[in-house]
Amino acid sequence: MFEIFGIPSQALFGQLLIGLINGSFYALLSLGLAVIFGMLNIINFSHGAQYMMGAFAAYLILQYSGLGYWPALIIAPVLVGITGIIIERLFLQWLYKLDHLYGLLLTFGLALILEGVARNYFGSAGLPYTVPESLQGGRNLGFMFLPNYRAWVIAASLGVCIGTWFVIERTRLGAYLRAATENPTLVRAFGINVPRMITLTYGFGVALAAFAGVMAAPIYNVSPQMGSELIIVVFAVVVIGGMGSILGAIITGFGLGVVEGLTKVFFPEASNTVIFVIMAIVLLVRPAGLFGRRA
Amino acid sequence: MRKTLGLAALAAVLACGGASAQQVNVKIGVLSDMSSLYADIGGPGSVAAAKLAIADFTKDNPNVKVELISGDHQNKPDIGSQIANQWYDVDKVDLIIDTPNSGVALAVSQVANQKNKIFIVSGAAASDITGPKCNANTIHWTYDTWMLANGTGTAIVKTGGDSWFFLTADYAFGHALERDTMAAVEKAGGKVVGKVRHPLNTNDFSSFLLQAQSSKAKVIGLANAGGDTINSIKQAAEFGIVKGGQSLAGLLVFASDVAALGLPTAQGLVLTETWYWDMNDANRAWTKRWQQERQGKWPTMIHAGVYAGITHYLKAAVALKGNVSDGKAVVAQMKSMPTDDPLFGKGTIRPDGRKVHPAYLLEVKKPSDSKYPGDFYNVRATIPADEAFRPLKEGNCPLVSG
Numbered sequence: 001m002f003e004i005f006g007i008p009s010q011a012l013f014g015q016l017l018i019g020l021i022n023g024s025f026y027a028l029l030s031l032g033l034a035v036i037f038g039m040l041n042i043i044n045f046s047h048g049a050q051y052m053m054g055a056f057a058a059y060l061i062l063q064y065s066g067l068g069y070w071p072a073l074i075i076a077p078v079l080v081g082i083t084g085i086i087i088e089r090l091f092l093q094w095l096y097k098l099d100h101l102y103g104l105l106l107t108f109g110l111a112l113i114l115e116g117v118a119r120n121y122f123g124s125a126g127l128p129y130t131v132p133e134s135l136q137g138g139r140n141l142g143f144m145f146l147p148n149y150r151a152w153v154i155a156a157s158l159g160v161c162i163g164t165w166f167v168i169e170r171t172r173l174g175a176y177l178r179a180a181t182e183n184p185t186l187v188r189a190f191g192i193n194v195p196r197m198i199t200l201t202y203g204f205g206v207a208l209a210a211f212a213g214v215m216a217a218p219i220y221n222v223s224p225q226m227g228s229e230l231i232i233v234v235f236a237v238v239v240i241g242g243m244g245s246i247l248g249a250i251i252t253g254f255g256l257g258v259v260e261g262l263t264k265v266f267f268p269e270a271s272n273t274v275i276f277v278i279m280a281i282v283l284l285v286r287p288a289g290l291f292g293r294r295a
Numbered sequence: 296m297r298k299t300l301g302l303a304a305l306a307a308v309l310a311c312g313g314a315s316a317q318q319v320n321v322k323i324g325v326l327s328d329m330s331s332l333y334a335d336i337g338g339p340g341s342v343a344a345a346k347l348a349i350a351d352f353t354k355d356n357p358n359v360k361v362e363l364i365s366g367d368h369q370n371k372p373d374i375g376s377q378i379a380n381q382w383y384d385v386d387k388v389d390l391i392i393d394t395p396n397s398g399v400a401l402a403v404s405q406v407a408n409q410k411n412k413i414f415i416v417s418g419a420a421a422s423d424i425t426g427p428k429c430n431a432n433t434i435h436w437t438y439d440t441w442m443l444a445n446g447t448g449t450a451i452v453k454t455g456g457d458s459w460f461f462l463t464a465d466y467a468f469g470h471a472l473e474r475d476t477m478a479a480v481e482k483a484g485g486k487v488v489g490k491v492r493h494p495l496n497t498n499d500f501s502s503f504l505l506q507a508q509s510s511k512a513k514v515i516g517l518a519n520a521g522g523d524t525i526n527s528i529k530q531a532a533e534f535g536i537v538k539g540g541q542s543l544a545g546l547l548v549f550a551s552d553v554a555a556l557g558l559p560t561a562q563g564l565v566l567t568e569t570w571y572w573d574m575n576d577a578n579r580a581w582t583k584r585w586q587q588e589r590q591g592k593w594p595t596m597i598h599a600g601v602y603a604g605i606t607h608y609l610k611a612a613v614a615l616k617g618n619v620s621d622g623k624a625v626v627a628q629m630k631s632m633p634t635d636d637p638l639f640g641k642g643t644i645r646p647d648g649r650k651v652h653p654a655y656l657l658e659v660k661k662p663s664d665s666k667y668p669g670d671f672y673n674v675r676a677t678i679p680a681d682e683a684f685r686p687l688k689e690g691n692c693p694l695v696s697g
Contacts (some may be wrong), residue, residue, distance in 0.1 A: 011509050138534070145534055269498075
């Protein structure tokens, strides 16, 4: 047992692991944002509200059908993804040719509406949702007590992130998607239904947010403002990682989770702001972000 | 509606002309957190409580006309003081009430003092409001950090929790609660082994809870409120803190928090409050009326404080025959009259602005003991009014001589 900067090594490794766990939420959410921005050029400010909808969907599914966490993990993202598809068809499709700001304004307005409606019906204190039986408890790793649920969070988000990256970067479907973003007219000429791909992509990004929401429901307070607290940090993560880069979003998400975790040990009062300080520095040095492609 | 009320008031004043039943016209503003983590402990519920107070009082006193407005301070002291300034100067508000969030309350208290208007704090907790920062325009109702510290803190130390680690919200309220509880713990013979401060509205407490675990303190004191407390308790259960032998002290817990946590997670929590909806028939009857506007929710002591505070203010306004423009005079009148309302019973307001009433040590019931929705607490003990709050001389309030 040795000390690093006055903190026992045991405590430090524990904090690093916690940082990774938080990083996995950042990675999941920033992955959805990066997919939507990279493929659709829409700055999806309603991402946080859709994350909140995922958590609320899990709660409502439990209330009205009795189905617990595991079915909700599939059903909630599908349901919220469908609402995402509806939003895209009704509102977003008219905004692709316009400036980025219009997409931002629309999705921001949507976020406010969703949050307000949720607060009106459910109040702001939050709703109870417990960790599923199979994941309760934890194991003592020696340097810290790791709840099983948190271990599951890391594993699941790593799996989803790597799976998404693989589909987009290494499969034919992903290749069509990337091509459709660069040159939609040409890709349409090849007979590929570009508008439908874009709609489904937005739906998928929204479903990713809802998936993160269901994963968060047992451990974070299920309240209408849970998304708005997180979304600002996630935007910073995406900007640092590079707005269009999938891999950048994933790596930066995990990395910044670790940095925030370390800040909580050495200087907890600054844990809210350290990510923005890093964002400012990165933007000064590399305006496109660490992994960004657009110069 | 407001215009009609205003015209009616004007007509009434012109018609009266002289004495007889003196027309009293006042305007009250409920300044609260309507959209963030304190919206359930204060928020729209405070507006509902205010409406009840006005309805009950004007029923018995038809010569009193009250206009009610509300605003959202968003937990930001600059927004809170900007709204207070506008309300007092432009909108002719006489009384501002509620403000959960001690940072905002301290700021608005200064504004009320500068403009010589009245401010009744129901939602905020920092004992500084009747301590070094007291002034002649502010009354602190419901509760404060000293009462919480000496209620919950002392009780827990007496049952064996003699080493403490604090998890503190990093702003005025958290600092005040941490300071007062540290003093109470040390006075009762315990010791403080560590503390960590987290930003307000934090999502994830795992890192702080880990530090608390490694401190090996017997008690982890949660010097935060609202969503922060809910997250801390939920995540503490996840990390096996209670199973590992440490206990949690929820220094400020409301009925709405217990509802959000659910009894399985919250059971066994010991807390101190000054009003509980299920304590007697009067409270239950009032709760039923309040719930007509706030379906599915449970009123907190803050809502009860808004009701009682407005009732007492209106009594003072009537006693002063409607001359409410001098804030200091009205507050002095309120301090000179003993208080009596259906929710808090009989009580007094001290020279430092502190309203005193008994406090209750409560324990969250086990799920099996809860017989109906809202059946949250067992009443463990009653702390009499003269012991529940900080002694007058110890507050360093400039208004208190000696």
